[in-house]
Amino acid sequence: MIEIGVPIIPFFGIDIVSFTIDFVIAYALILAVSLTLNLEAGYAGVPNFGKVLFVAGGAAVAGAVTGRVAVLLLKINTSGDYNNHIAQVINSANLSLGENFPLSIEILLLGVVLGAMIGGILGLVFSVVAGRENLREDYLGMLLLASAQFFQIFLRSYEPFIGGTQGILVPDVFAWASPCPLGQICTSFHGIVLVPSLLALTGLKVRDVAVLLTVVTFCGLVYLYSEGVARSPLGRTLRAIRDDEVASKALGKNDLAVRRNVIIIASAISGMAGALITFYSSSVGPDTWTRVTWTFYPWLVIIIGGAANNLGVGVGAFVFVLLMRGIDQVKFRFSSFIPFDVNWLEYLAFASLLILFLFFRHEGIVPEKPSKTLSESEIAAIMNSRITRRGDSVKGLMFSSYPIEPQTDASKSDKEQASQDEAS
Amino acid sequence: MVKIEIVGVFLAVILFLLISNLSDPNVRSATVYGSLFGLMALGLTLTYITTKVPNFAYGSFVTIGMYTSYAMYRLNYKLLGYTMTPYLSAPISFLIGALVSVTMYLAVLRSLARRGSSLVALMIATLAIDIGFVGIFGIFSDYLFNAYRLNDSKSFPQLFNADFSILGVPGIVFAAPLLLTVLSLGLLVLLTWTKLGVAMRAAVENPKLAQVLGINVELMYMIAWFLAGGFAASSGSYYILSQRGSVDEGSNLIVGIFAASVLGGLASIYGAILGGVIIGASEILITTFLAQTKIQVTTQFLTLPISFSIGGSEVIGYQKGIPLLIMIATLLVFPRGLVSIDPRKVVRLLRRLPPEMQSRVKGIWRLSSRIFVRFFHR
Numbered sequence: 001m002i003e004i005g006v007p008i009i010p011f012f013g014i015d016i017v018s019f020t021i022d023f024v025i026a027y028a029l030i031l032a033v034s035l036t037l038n039l040e041a042g043y044a045g046v047p048n049f050g051k052v053l054f055v056a057g058g059a060a061v062a063g064a065v066t067g068r069v070a071v072l073l074l075k076i077n078t079s080g081d082y083n084n085h086i087a088q089v090i091n092s093a094n095l096s097l098g099e100n101f102p103l104s105i106e107i108l109l110l111g112v113v114l115g116a117m118i119g120g121i122l123g124l125v126f127s128v129v130a131g132r133e134n135l136r137e138d139y140l141g142m143l144l145l146a147s148a149q150f151f152q153i154f155l156r157s158y159e160p161f162i163g164g165t166q167g168i169l170v171p172d173v174f175a176w177a178s179p180c181p182l183g184q185i186c187t188s189f190h191g192i193v194l195v196p197s198l199l200a201l202t203g204l205k206v207r208d209v210a211v212l213l214t215v216v217t218f219c220g221l222v223y224l225y226s227e228g229v230a231r232s233p234l235g236r237t238l239r240a241i242r243d244d245e246v247a248s249k250a251l252g253k254n255d256l257a258v259r260r261n262v263i264i265i266a267s268a269i270s271g272m273a274g275a276l277i278t279f280y281s282s283s284v285g286p287d288t289w290t291r292v293t294w295t296f297y298p299w300l301v302i303i304i305g306g307a308a309n310n311l312g313v314g315v316g317a318f319v320f321v322l323l324m325r326g327i328d329q330v331k332f333r334f335s336s337f338i339p340f341d342v343n344w345l346e347y348l349a350f351a352s353l354l355i356l357f358l359f360f361r362h363e364g365i366v367p368e369k370p371s372k373t374l375s376e377s378e379i380a381a382i383m384n385s386r387i388t389r390r391g392d393s394v395k396g397l398m399f400s401s402y403p404i405e406p407q408t409d410a411s412k413s414d415k416e417q418a419s420q421d422e423a424s
Numbered sequence: 425m426v427k428i429e430i431v432g433v434f435l436a437v438i439l440f441l442l443i444s445n446l447s448d449p450n451v452r453s454a455t456v457y458g459s460l461f462g463l464m465a466l467g468l469t470l471t472y473i474t475t476k477v478p479n480f481a482y483g484s485f486v487t488i489g490m491y492t493s494y495a496m497y498r499l500n501y502k503l504l505g506y507t508m509t510p511y512l513s514a515p516i517s518f519l520i521g522a523l524v525s526v527t528m529y530l531a532v533l534r535s536l537a538r539r540g541s542s543l544v545a546l547m548i549a550t551l552a553i554d555i556g557f558v559g560i561f562g563i564f565s566d567y568l569f570n571a572y573r574l575n576d577s578k579s580f581p582q583l584f585n586a587d588f589s590i591l592g593v594p595g596i597v598f599a600a601p602l603l604l605t606v607l608s609l610g611l612l613v614l615l616t617w618t619k620l621g622v623a624m625r626a627a628v629e630n631p632k633l634a635q636v637l638g639i640n641v642e643l644m645y646m647i648a649w650f651l652a653g654g655f656a657a658s659s660g661s662y663y664i665l666s667q668r669g670s671v672d673e674g675s676n677l678i679v680g681i682f683a684a685s686v687l688g689g690l691a692s693i694y695g696a697i698l699g700g701v702i703i704g705a706s707e708i709l710i711t712t713f714l715a716q717t718k719i720q721v722t723t724q725f726l727t728l729p730i731s732f733s734i735g736g737s738e739v740i741g742y743q744k745g746i747p748l749l750i751m752i753a754t755l756l757v758f759p760r761g762l763v764s765i766d767p768r769k770v771v772r773l774l775r776r777l778p779p780e781m782q783s784r785v786k787g788i789w790r791l792s793s794r795i796f797v798r799f800f801h802r
Contacts, residue, residue, distance in 0.1 A: 045544075146679040146682045149679050291554075344559040346559070350555065351555045352556065355532060358541065
């Protein structure tokens with residue numbers, strides 16, 4: 001095996017390449033989850049205080065099922081007890097998966113689809129419970145917060161699922177991108193030869209690049225989707241329901257059905273994000289899924305960036321991840337002379353940041369713009385073009401508020417006649 | 425409106441049933457749990473009816489009480505060799521919790537509400553405060569560990585040694601219902617027979633009209649938050665005498681507290697006490713019932729044999745699922761809570777059911793009474 005000196009570009013003692021890769025992955029994941037929360041809380045006005053439930057649901061199911069499916073497909077002997085032999089089982093599964101690119105992708109897709117299904121089902125259940133007419137924001141918030149807390153307790157206690165408090169390993173679906181194990185002669189980089197090997201020559205961690213591309217693609221799709229929803233008639237309906245429920249009901253909008261659909265879609269996407277998080281860390285355990293990590297932080301992102309505004313959420317997520325990673329890089333230098341765990345300070349700092357934002361800039365860095373409608377002159381132009389096409393008279397279609405001045409021949413002649421009458 | 429007499433009779437019956445059978449350790453812990461949950465739900469409802477914001481940070485006030493009593497007990501024992509029981513430190517934690525609660529109300533919630541923040545923004549603010557509290561408890565427990573070498577400061581078992589005992593029964597079993605009775609009766613007296621209490625009720629019912637009558641509505645709300653924080657913290661002090669405490673114990677308790685408040689109807693303080701006692705007692709009793717009996721279900725689904733079992737000792741981990749289920753059932757069946765149910769209407773409804781449904785209802789009643797009998801008529 002050829003030894004290649006890995007070029008490290010230092011920047012204040014930080015390896016800038018791996019820092020950037022980590023940063024982008026974290027950014028894409030938190031952005032995807034925050035966008036779904038923005039869809040619910042920002043556009044539809046459904047405050048989801050149990051986001052972690054849906055993300056964790058997708059992650060746990062993807063982690064628990066894909067490993068077993070992989071073991072079944074690869075015919076690995078588990079001696080009847082999957083969870084207790086997890087380390088050896090997953091190790092041999094990874095070796096086989098590394099040489100089987102199509103199967104890896106299939107398992108990745110399986111996990112993501114499972115995550116979406118579980119998220120969607122959970123969303124359906126909670127929207128049915130919450131969709132009752134007399135359930136308001138406060139009831140929904142309490143229900144979701146309590147359920148998310150119970151789900152974490154459930155994950156901790158139920159061992160057959162994801163191994164209780166310890167968590168379980170998940171087969172590495174990006175194993176084809178990892179360089180071969182040390183001490184072996186690498187004639188081919190597992191499975192795919194060319195691209196990973198070329199990238200590996202530059203000193204990049206190829207697995208991380210593969211994860212990055214997957215996650216960024218996913219996040220980009222989510223962004224495009226939520227931007228599409230925001231600009232569509234559905235988005236306007238959502239904002240109308242959020243701003244004035246009674247008025248939108250009077251206009252014939254079924255607010256319960258629309259809100260239910262939004263919760264289901266957003267939860268399904270959160271489940272997918274959860275599955276991707278599982279595959280990225282190639283393990284899943286209950287302690288990742290706390291109220292802080294996936295309920296509070298997405299809310300923080302939305303408040304920083306600006307609700308009901310996808311660009312704002314993007315900015316908010318950037319600021320948040322920058323702060324988070326910045327603190328991560330710096331905090332261990334303080335740990336020697338602070339008599340407590342530095343992580344607690346992070347909680348305090350982010351909590352105060354959110355409250356400060358609520359006080360001094362509750363609309364966020366990028367405030368929500370009023371939805372663009374056509375200007376009055378444009379409306380007048382459209383009205384005119386219709387009128388001329390149909391050849392109707394203007395008086396029948398007159399809206400008193402629009403300054404429509406049709407330039408048809410008929411009206412001209414009317415005016416001329418009128419002026420002639422006055423003159424005479 | 426709430427029928428205080430009915431709620432009171434219910435409460436008295438439940439507490440009497442619990443206390444009348446103290447030889448069973450599960451009934452003992454159910455008594456303590458139920459009483460303390462009643463107190464916590466009472467406090468949460470007090471904050472809810474004044475500001476109309478569900479206080480997500482409420483669990484942390486319970487943790488404030490836990491850590492105040494824990495630190496006082498351990499530090500006094502370690503430094504002076506003197507046992508300061510949580511009964512003695514409960515008033516101190518009442519004060520601390522109450523002051524922190526009022527500070528939170530004045531500094532964050534009222535200021536935000538004055539700036540015209542929406543309900544959701546206020547809810548996020550309470551969530552942020554909860555996260556901040558967890559940070560503070562973490563710092564405090566690390567400080568206790570580093571400065572005084574208290575090894576179990578992050579997560580500690582119940583303080584058996586700090587309790588007294590009557591006839592072999594730990595004192596907390598009597599003290600917790602007593603605390604609930606004294607505090608709720610005190611609140612009842614305050615609200616019905618004093619001028620301050622009448623003013624408070626007026627401020628809650630119709631703030632604008634109360635202001636016209638010269639009542640200081642802000643002061644009334646502050647008193648409600650003061651009492652709420654105090655109730656939570658003092659129940660936290662008592663809690664660690666029968667259950668383990670930790671940095672995030674309050675966060676876990678919030679499942680039961682919310683369930684109790686919703687069961688009680690969220691708008692009625694007496695309903696909240698009743699809901700709390702029911703939730704707390706059923707959480708322990710149903711869990712232990714399931715843990716002692718194993719129900720094996722074996723059926724066939726398209727030639728696939730399916731068998732699963734409910735029960736067994738592993739059920740104890742999912743104890744918190746029971747309040748959650750009760751909460752969901754409440755939201756689906758009677759969202760306005762227990763106090764919205766008229767018992768006469770229920771009887772009339774049952775009489776009108778077709779005979780087969782009546783027998784099914786009787787079956788459910790028999791099953792629930794079997795759970796009951798298991799604990800009370802051995």
